[in-house]
Amino acid sequence: MTNSFTDITPSLRRRHARETRFKWMGKIAIIIAVSFLLVMVGSIAWLGSGALKQTRVQLNVHLDAAQIDAAAVADANYGKLIKTALLDRFPEVTKRRDKKSLYGLVSYDAAYALHDRVVAEPGLIGQDLRMWFVASDDLDMLIKGNLETTGDENRRRFSDKQLGWINSLKEEGAIKSVFNVAFFTTGDSREPELAGVLGAFVGTAFTLLVCFCLSFPIGIMAAIYLEEFAKKNRWNDLIEVNINNLAAVPSIVFGLLGLAVFLNVFGLPRSSPLVGGMVLALMTLPTIIIAARAALRAVPPSIREAALGIGATQIQTVFHHVAPLALPGMLTGAIVGMARALGETAPLLMIGMVAFIVDIPGSVVQPATALPVQIFLWADSPERAFLEKTSAAIIVLIVFLILMNLVAILLRNKYSQRF
Amino acid sequence: MGNLPTAPFVSSNKTRRRLGEFVVYVLLITSALVAVAVTIGIVFSLAFEAYHFFQLISWQDFLFGTKWSPQTAIRSDQVGAEGSFGVLPLVVGTLLISAIAMAIATPLGLASAIYLAEYATPRARSIIKPMLEILAGIPTVVYGFFAALMIAPFIRMTGSSIGLEVASESALAAGIAMGIMIVPLISSLSDDVINSVPQSLRDASYGLGATQAETIRKVILPAALPGISGSLLLATSTAIGETMIVVMAAGMAANLSVNPLDAVTTVTVQIVSLLTGDQEFDSAKTLSAFALGIMLFCVTLVLNVIAQKIVKHFREQYD
Amino acid sequence: MDTKGKIQVSAKDVNVFYGDKQALQNITLDVKSNKVTSFIGPSGCGKTTFLKCINRMNDLIDICRVEGNILVAGQDIYDKSVDMVALRAHVGMVFQKPNPFPKSIFENVAYGMKIHNMTSSKSELADRVEDSLRRAALWDEVKDRLDQPGTGLSGGQQQRLCIARTIAVQPKVILMDEPASALDPIATAKIEELIHELKQNFTIIIVTHSMQQAARVSQQTAFFHLGNLVEFGKTTDIFTNPQDERTQNYITGRIG
Numbered sequence: 003m004t005n006s007f008t009d010i011t012p013s014l015r016r017r018h019a020r021e022t023r024f025k026w027m028g029k030i031a032i033i034i035a036v037s038f039l040l041v042m043v044g045s046i047a048w049l050g051s052g053a054l055k056q057t058r059v060q061l062n063v064h065l066d067a068a069q070i071d072a073a074a075v076a077d078a079n080y081g082k083l084i085k086t087a088l089l090d091r092f093p094e095v096t097k098r099r100d101k102k103s104l105y106g107l108v109s110y111d112a113a114y115a116l117h118d119r120v121v122a123e124p125g126l127i128g129q130d131l132r133m134w135f136v137a138s139d140d141l142d143m144l145i146k147g148n149l150e151t152t153g154d155e156n157r158r159r160f161s162d163k164q165l166g167w168i169n170s171l172k173e174e175g176a177i178k179s180v181f182n183v184a185f186f187t188t189g190d191s192r193e194p195e196l197a198g199v200l201g202a203f204v205g206t207a208f209t210l211l212v213c214f215c216l217s218f219p220i221g222i223m224a225a226i227y228l229e230e231f232a233k234k235n236r237w238n239d240l241i242e243v244n245i246n247n248l249a250a251v252p253s254i255v256f257g258l259l260g261l262a263v264f265l266n267v268f269g270l271p272r273s274s275p276l277v278g279g280m281v282l283a284l285m286t287l288p289t290i291i292i293a294a295r296a297a298l299r300a301v302p303p304s305i306r307e308a309a310l311g312i313g314a315t316q317i318q319t320v321f322h323h324v325a326p327l328a329l330p331g332m333l334t335g336a337i338v339g340m341a342r343a344l345g346e347t348a349p350l351l352m353i354g355m356v357a358f359i360v361d362i363p364g365s366v367v368q369p370a371t372a373l374p375v376q377i378f379l380w381a382d383s384p385e386r387a388f389l390e391k392t393s394a395a396i397i398v399l400i401v402f403l404i405l406m407n408l409v410a411i412l413l414r415n416k417y418s419q420r421f
Numbered sequence: 422m423g424n425l426p427t428a429p430f431v432s433s434n435k436t437r438r439r440l441g442e443f444v445v446y447v448l449l450i451t452s453a454l455v456a457v458a459v460t461i462g463i464v465f466s467l468a469f470e471a472y473h474f475f476q477l478i479s480w481q482d483f484l485f486g487t488k489w490s491p492q493t494a495i496r497s498d499q500v501g502a503e504g505s506f507g508v509l510p511l512v513v514g515t516l517l518i519s520a521i522a523m524a525i526a527t528p529l530g531l532a533s534a535i536y537l538a539e540y541a542t543p544r545a546r547s548i549i550k551p552m553l554e555i556l557a558g559i560p561t562v563v564y565g566f567f568a569a570l571m572i573a574p575f576i577r578m579t580g581s582s583i584g585l586e587v588a589s590e591s592a593l594a595a596g597i598a599m600g601i602m603i604v605p606l607i608s609s610l611s612d613d614v615i616n617s618v619p620q621s622l623r624d625a626s627y628g629l630g631a632t633q634a635e636t637i638r639k640v641i642l643p644a645a646l647p648g649i650s651g652s653l654l655l656a657t658s659t660a661i662g663e664t665m666i667v668v669m670a671a672g673m674a675a676n677l678s679v680n681p682l683d684a685v686t687t688v689t690v691q692i693v694s695l696l697t698g699d700q701e702f703d704s705a706k707t708l709s710a711f712a713l714g715i716m717l718f719c720v721t722l723v724l725n726v727i728a729q730k731i732v733k734h735f736r737e738q739y740d
Numbered sequence: 741m742d743t744k745g746k747i748q749v750s751a752k753d754v755n756v757f758y759g760d761k762q763a764l765q766n767i768t769l770d771v772k773s774n775k776v777t778s779f780i781g782p783s784g785c786g787k788t789t790f791l792k793c794i795n796r797m798n799d800l801i802d803i804c805r806v807e808g809n810i811l812v813a814g815q816d817i818y819d820k821s822v823d824m825v826a827l828r829a830h831v832g833m834v835f836q837k838p839n840p841f842p843k844s845i846f847e848n849v850a851y852g853m854k855i856h857n858m859t860s861s862k863s864e865l866a867d868r869v870e871d872s873l874r875r876a877a878l879w880d881e882v883k884d885r886l887d888q889p890g891t892g893l894s895g896g897q898q899q900r901l902c903i904a905r906t907i908a909v910q911p912k913v914i915l916m917d918e919p920a921s922a923l924d925p926i927a928t929a930k931i932e933e934l935i936h937e938l939k940q941n942f943t944i945i946i947v948t949h950s951m952q953q954a955a956r957v958s959q960q961t962a963f964f965h966l967g968n969l970v971e972f973g974k975t976t977d978i979f980t981n982p983q984d985e986r987t988q989n990y991i992t993g994r995i996g
Binding site for chain 2: 017018020021023024025027028029030031032034035036038039041042043045046219220221223224226227228231232240241243244245246247248250251252253254255256258259261262263267284287288291315317321341342344345346347348351352354356374377378381389392396399400403407
């Protein structure tokens with residue numbers, strides 16, 4: 003047998019080829035995973051970017067003094083004024099069906115916006131007012147290029163006649179796109195053009211607040227007990243095994259617990275961030291305990307010895323010296339746990355945070371929804387415009403997630419070189 | 422003690438301090454016990470409601486029934502008022518989707534773990550690892566949305582172009598999204614496991630003239646196998662308990678089918694659909710969710726306990 | 741081909757760097773075939789680093805860089821055309837701590853032959869495993885339990901298993917990195933005896949920090965100090981009549 007190691011025999015060539023193939027398998031796996039991530043986030047970002055724009059229509063409204071009673075400005079029928087304004091702009095529209103579709107160009111909200119304006123400025127009554135109104139979701143989608151404008155008329159949202167009206171509005175500059183402030187400042191709505199994420203965002207913030215206030219103190223105290231005080235015996239082993247298993251219990255089971263115990267036994271308010279936060283706290287607890295224990299373990303024993311050596315009790319040692327040093331690590335773990343809780347949807351569905359809620363919640367016991375649940379609800383809605391809103395809400399959620407993780411990373415980097 | 426002087430290390434306020442410390446100590450123990458209380462709470466609350474369920478429906482009908490159509494009777498004399506609570510279609514659906522997910526996640530996760538642990542330069546690792554962590558951190562509701570919006574129509578289109586009948590909410594779509602979601606879980610656990618295989622084994626193999634691929638396939642993977650199988654079990658348990666992806670992409674149709682192109686439903690989907698909306702806590706329909714819940718809890722618990730035992734044993738071997 | 745007494749390994753002006761730090765300076769030496777050559781010196785002197793250059797195990801460390809020429813069987817092993825796999829089949833290695841694979845004893849010895857496709861049949865493979873275990877003086881102790889894990893053997897047996905695994909691939913050169921440092925004196929004696937036997941068929945280079953061991957097993961000795969090759973020659977000469985003051989200080993125990 004030759005053993006010359008410069009000679010590439012066929013067998014060696016085969017082995018090296020296999021090596022290359024094997025390495026490529028790993029590369030391809032990573033490429034698949036990463037490109038899935040990019041496609042998913044990319045397509046959602048692309049879909050959601052449309053929600054940042056809102057289409058508005060300008061109408062010339064005649065604030066007929068006969069229609070508005072100066073004594074009761076707020077009670078006038080502003081919807082009718084809007085309709086009249088539309089009919090004035092398109093006098094050729096006479097058929098009932100056509101009128102209806104003409105009215106559909108502007109949102110419901112137009113009447114309320116007009117109402118607010120007139121109530122604020124009663125002096126306008128009797129005059130003509132040029133004002134920009136929120137377009138309906140269909141018109142909004144059309145302007146953003148998401149609807150068909152050619153092909154079979156019966157299968158389109160807009161007939162050629164309607165497109166004609168819209169084009170004439172466009173030509174006179176009565177349609178424009180503006181930044182969609184409402185998306186970030188309002189709650190949910192049945193009308194996609196009016197729906198916003200603020201309600202869900204506030205609900206999420208309240209939920210996470212409750213979750214943090216419960217799980218952080220309990221989590222670090224449990225970690226301190228297990229790491230600093232617990233003796234090695236069967237009971238403490240049981241607690242440890244229990245915590246590890248709890249970390250892997252499906253989240254929906256925590257939801258069932260919340261429903262059966264917090265709602266049915268304790269009678270806490272359904273759909274409230276309080277209960278949502280409590281359920282998420284139980285779910286996050288194992289993560290926080292595990293991270294906090296790791297942080298405590300990272301504190302060198304010399305610090306404990308030093309404190310005990312000058313006569314501190316064990317509790318003083320832990321609370322004055324060990325825990326403060328471990329705090330950044332514990333906090334990092336807690337934020338990572340919170341970030342996971344932020345995306346949780348299933349347990350919140352169980353405790354009823356899935357209702358349609360327009361108002362922005364003002365406290366932790368008022369009914370609310372949460373960002374991921376809002377995404378779930380909108381994703382279920384048939385209107386094309388909700389697709390855009392869903393994607394935009396996902397972006398808001400992901401940005402929120404990234405910010406939390408960024409805080410955790412900064413915290414970790416800032417304090418990691420201490421020992 | 423009488424007239425003996427007090428020794429300087431006998432503190433007079435010892436009892437007071439002791440009391441304070443005792444309170445703190447009790448507080449600490451109580452916190453640790455909260456975790457135990459949660460487990461007990463889960464078991465009891467699920468078992469309690471499930472017990473009521475099994476008063477209405479026999480456990481044989483539940484476990485071995487092949488038809489799942491939980492209805493609440495509107496009139497008491499209505500035909501089929503009881504509904505059918507055969508869990509098999511849900512179990513088969515859950516297993517089907519989990520199997521698809523694992524079939525996708527296992528090769529991808531393992532191959533990326535091997536690449537990360539053995540081939541990637543530190544620089545490449547520092548880029549790829551965070552990417553996979555992002556993939557792991559994306560909420561499942563997003564995966565569900567993406568599966569329903571993109572993957573399902575794509576599969577349907579591809580299927581019909583080659584003449585296959587594909588349901589609009591196919592098990593395959595949900596399984597693919599879930600598979601990708603699990604990839605980072607498998608890859609990070611397996612990466613840890615592969616890294617804990619001692620360097621001396623690699624040296625021995627290279628010293629004999631093995632190529633890197635041969636070393637990985639014939640030395641490292643066999644040595645890491647227990648740890649890897651533990652991570653696969655954990656991943657399976659995650660797949661079985663996953664809710665949002667299947668709620669959004671798999672649908673409600675309780676078909677007893679193992680065809681990945683059919684619509685199936687899962688245990689978690691049914692729990693969600695049974696408990697959202699109005700509930701009466703005396704109807705078999707609502708209570709059945711808790712029977713499903715305790716089943717889910719037990720199955721995932723058993724998988725986790727086995728997985729953790731295996732991994733612990735593996736770590737002790739090389740520590 | 742009889743290579744007895746010929747030069748098997750030849751190093752010329754070898755410099756090794758770990759990042760910016762130079763670990764070895766201008767090492768030049770020739771190792772003769774079918775002899776035992778020992779590398780001695782205080783820890784951190786670079787003897788193991790140099791050993792690992794000879795089968796390019798240093799390539800596994802990213803920041804390690806080797807300059808100069810090392811010739812094995814007349815071929816520059818740092819040449820681009822050299823295949824690492826074939827080189828390491830030619831230059832085997834035994835490590836400081838016994839590192840059997842977590843496989844059966846049989847599989848441990850068969851591993852190298854299997855990856856190199858060295859046998860054509862199962863019975864040939866079994867014969868070669870037996871032969872290697874006999875030559876490693878382990879056969880009598882393990883012949884009844886070849887299917888049991890190699891990790892279940894005692895430390896000394898594990899190290900002999902690793903030697904059997906190495907010689908099964910039929911290398912010409914065997915590098916040993918302090919092969920007995922983790923073993924008790926009786927197991928060490930067995931390994932030393934084995935080294936003595938093996939030099940009939942192999943060129944052996946052994947790194948050791950035990951001067952007694954070097955004196956017992958080797959014919960040639962190289963003394964390394966702070967990354968330099970201080971002295972190289974016949975073992976008897978180095979120990980009885982060192983030329984360099986540093987060597988003298990080391991073997992008399994003044995530095996180390």
